Amino acid sequence: MRAIISVVGKDTVGILAKVSVCCAQRNANIVDVTQTILQDLFAMIMLVDIQNLNCGFEDLSDSLSELGKEMGLSIHVMHEDIFNSMHRI
Amino acid sequence: MLNVNDILETIKMIEEENLDIRTITMGISLLSCATDDIDRSCEKIYDKICKKAEHLVKTGEEIEKMYGIPIINKRVAVTPIAMLLAASGGNPVKYALTLEKAANTVGVNFLGGYSALVQKGFAAGDEALIRSIPEALAVTEHICSSVNIGSTKTGINMDAVKLMGYIVKRSAELTEKQNCIGPAKLVVFCNAPEDNPFMAGAFHGAGEPECVINVGVSGPGVVRAALNKLDKTADLTEVADLIKRIAFKITRMGQLVGKEASSRLSVPFGIVDLSLAPTPAIGDSVAHILEEMGLTQCGCHGTTAALALLNDAVKKGGVMASSHVGGLSGAFIPVSEDAGMIDAARSGNLTLEKLEAMTAVCSVGLDMIVIPGETTPEVISAIIADEAAIGMVNSKTTAVRVIPAIGKKVGEELEFGGLLGSGPVMPVNQTAPDIFIHRGGRIPAPMQSLKN
Incomplete structure (x- = not known):
């Protein structure tokens, strides 16, 4: 099972670090990371393996969106299937 | 890995354009x-x-x-x-x-x-x-x-x-x-469908299995946002193609959620209802899609044609995205639940007669229309008969959900709140159809050949 973590907002120091720490604490393994600047906005997409999470999916999702609020970023965690089904035939 | 733009597109649809699964x-x-x-x-x-x-x-x-x-x-x-x-x-x-x-x-x-x-x-x-x-x-x-x-x-x-x-x-x-x-x-x-997941018309038909999960998707806001980005000189074939692509994406989401729900609940998955169901929220209106296509306001001449295009494109896009399609599948035009329809009704551009014509080319029928409290039962019956005749002759589902606003007159408003919204009391032709209605009996089933 894999999930996509998307981070959108103003670029600041330590975004990747803080998100990674949050993932590590919950045993979510980061598989891939992509970063781009999109219309002056920083956008990071992280693919994480959530097979061996030490907490519920909800907990990971809530703690990351909480972190997003603290840093003034919008962070979403969504199961990768939603993107696969929407964008791939 | 997935394309960043695709991922951001999905998130934007949900966050800004009111994409949602309307109902399980x-x-x-x-x-x-x-x-x-x-x-x-x-x-x-x-x-x-x-x-x-x-x-x-x-x-x-x-x-x-x-x-x-x-x-x-x-x-x-x-x-x-x-x-x-x-x-x-x-x-x-x-x-x-x-x-x-x-x-x-x-x-x-x-x-x-x-x-x-x-x-x-x-x-x-x-x-x-x-x-x-x-x-x-x-x-x-x-x-x-x-x-x-x-x-x-x-x-x-x-x-x-x-x-x-x-x-x-x-x-x-x-x-x-x-x-x-x-x-x-x-x-x-x-012509009520037996597997419709949308209220108020949902029931579990006699031909259905013991227990089943049906899903209704929504997303007028997404269609409108996509059309908004399309060049105003783009022709209607391009408009139809764009709507098909969006409908495909929306429906895939419904299919995914339906399958997941069915597997978690150990209940067979029935159908996805490919519908554009508006809500009173700003940016979630079917009327605004028609206006985005180029009508000054919903209800003007051209509305029926624009709606026909929309309804057909939604079905064509959605059909391939789901393994089983059913229910009402099409664009809904409930007046009180759609900000654009409410405005059009208030300004007098959208009348009951125009809505009736629109129901001949889209899903369902005269939906969430507030009529004057003084309207007689016979006139309401006649409205129902007209709408049923459109459905019967065209082999499609039609329905009537009108709300007589007791004690209110044309121009006043009725407020339901929530998803049901609010609506202005719309004028109704009150000329009596009483003798016709009181005859009772049955209107015979129509010819299915010699179509003209």
Whole structure:
């Protein structure tokens, strides 16, 4: 099972670090990371393996969106299937 | 790995353009609960619904969290209660109260199926159930009712049409103090689908399996946002192609959620209803899609053509995205639930007659239309008959959900709140069709060849 973590907002120091720490604490393994600047906005997409999470999916999702609020970023965690089904035939 | 733009597109659709799964509806057959004792039947119904739908709301919430997509409603549809009443007799309102209790226990926000199918005539239980609808809707909050009064194969049961005019009016009178909410939960159908997940017309048809999950998607805001980015000189073929692509994406989401819900609940997956269902929220309007196509305001000439294009493109895009498509599938045009329709009705651009024409090319029918309280039952029956005739002749589902605003006149407003929204009282042609309606009988089924 894999999930996509998307981070959108103003670029600041330590975004990747803080998100990674949050993932590590919950045993979510980061598989891939992509970063781009999109219309002056920083956008990071992280693919994480959530097979061996030490907490519920909800907990990971809530703690990351909480972190997003603290840093003034919008962070979403969504199961990768939603993107696969929407964008791939 | 997935394309960043694709991921951001999905997130934007959900965050900014009101993309959501409108409803997960569990259909439950109550045929096994039929006994000749109404109290015993009620007990069995309550137990069965509570057992089958026990985890429905919780599962819906889990899926919502997992995929990050809002699932607005979790609902239950049951076997038309008239069938159970046929076996048990007794006061049908007991069934309504039992269903209300079950809806509250499992936590769904609507339960549909206080229904009767009388397209050819009244069987045991049917007429008693229909006559109890006003009271049933007044004493319950979550129960929805529907009556099928015609079909392409049987013609129109005009005795039922005559009765329904009175029932709609009476429902409004009994709920006058609650903003006439009664008839907002009552749909009169022609060619009613048996697997529709949308309220107020959902019921679990007799040909359906024991238990099934049906999903209704939504997303007028997404279609509008995409059209907004399209060049104003783009021709209508491009418009149709763009709508198809969006409809495909929206429907894939419904298919995913439906399959997931069905596997988690161990209930077979029925259908995805490919519908553009508006809400009163700004940016979630079907009327605004038509205006984005280039109409100054919904209701002007050109509206029917634009709606026909939209409805067809939604189906074409959605059909490939889902393994089973059913229900109502198309664009909904409920006036009070659509910000653009409300504006158009207020300004006088959108009239009942135009809406009737629009229903010939889109899903459903005259939906959530507030009419003057003084409208007679005969006029309401005639509105139902006209709409049913459009459905019957065109082999499509049509329906009427009009709300007589008791004590209010044209220009005043009726406020329901929530998804049901609010609407202006629209003018109705009050010229009496009384003799025609009082004749009763049946309008014969139409020719299916020599089409012109």
